[in-house]
Amino acid sequence: MGLVTEEVRAKAEMYTGDEMCQEKIKVFLKEISMPNGLLPLKDIEEVGYDRESGVVWLKQKQSITHKFEAIDKLVSYGTEVTAVVQTGKIKKLTGVKSKELLIWVTISEIYTEEKEKITFMSPTTLSRTFPVSAFVVPEEVEPAKEEPAKEKSSEATEEPAKGEPAKEAAKEEPAKEAVAVKDA
Template identity: 75%
Template sequence: MGFVTDEVRARAEKYTGDELCREKTKEFLKEVDMPNGLLPLKDIEEVGYDRETGVVWLKQKKSITHKFESIGKLVSYGTEVTAVVEVGKIKKLTGVKAKELLIWVTLNELVLEQPTSSGKINFRTPTGLSRTFPVTAFVVPEVEKPAVAKEAIAN
């Protein structure tokens, strides 16, 4: 985890448990204006976020491959995903690869080209290659939590 030092870990907000980690992942993505479906991880064991440096890490039980249906792209997420985040940008990304034709290419930076829900997001590789897709391809509709009736609270 290279830049996830003991100092960063000590300072960071840390969460464990799949459900809470998924919620916190969506929260930090929203905080940096990135689409909420960008990290569709499963069985997450730990999420950490150091707001001071922007360092984020996510650990999941096993690697997964996710297909973003609307753009027909496969993306592989390793057991550890790390990054440095700022508004509209995820940089120094590790643990994420995308399938291009017949090969898997490492992604190391995601940048919003037009920071709106109708904008574009650019995926960059360490070699300088990049692809741009609509932000909407990575947005998952939010499920509203049902309102708790006052009667249920009183009981």
């Protein structure tokens, strides 16, 4: 790990244990404006981040290969991944390779453009650009999404009762409308 010197380690925030490291990776990616699914590592042993120099390192028990389904790409993450980061950019990346046709290509830089596109560059300056959405993992915030849906459905039933367009209400509940007319 050439980027991670003893001096950098001494100044860095360091975390150990898979659960804590997974959480810190999410926070870290959000902080540098990168998609939250960019580093799908498993069994992480250590995460370190020196904010002053921008040096980041991640250690996992074994190398993994992950397939990003949205773009049909295989990416290999070594046991040690290191980089220098700044907002919207990851430079001097080590430990990450992408499969292109029949060969594995080292990824040395990642940067985002206009928050809609993300570009991966090799040391030979060859690059590929993809939509950022291919690397976003949906966050688990489902209860908040259900409440507005309930409000919308209650609004939809209230509108025909206020005398607004009754065609939709007649299609959905013709018997209730007919009863309301007879009672009136």
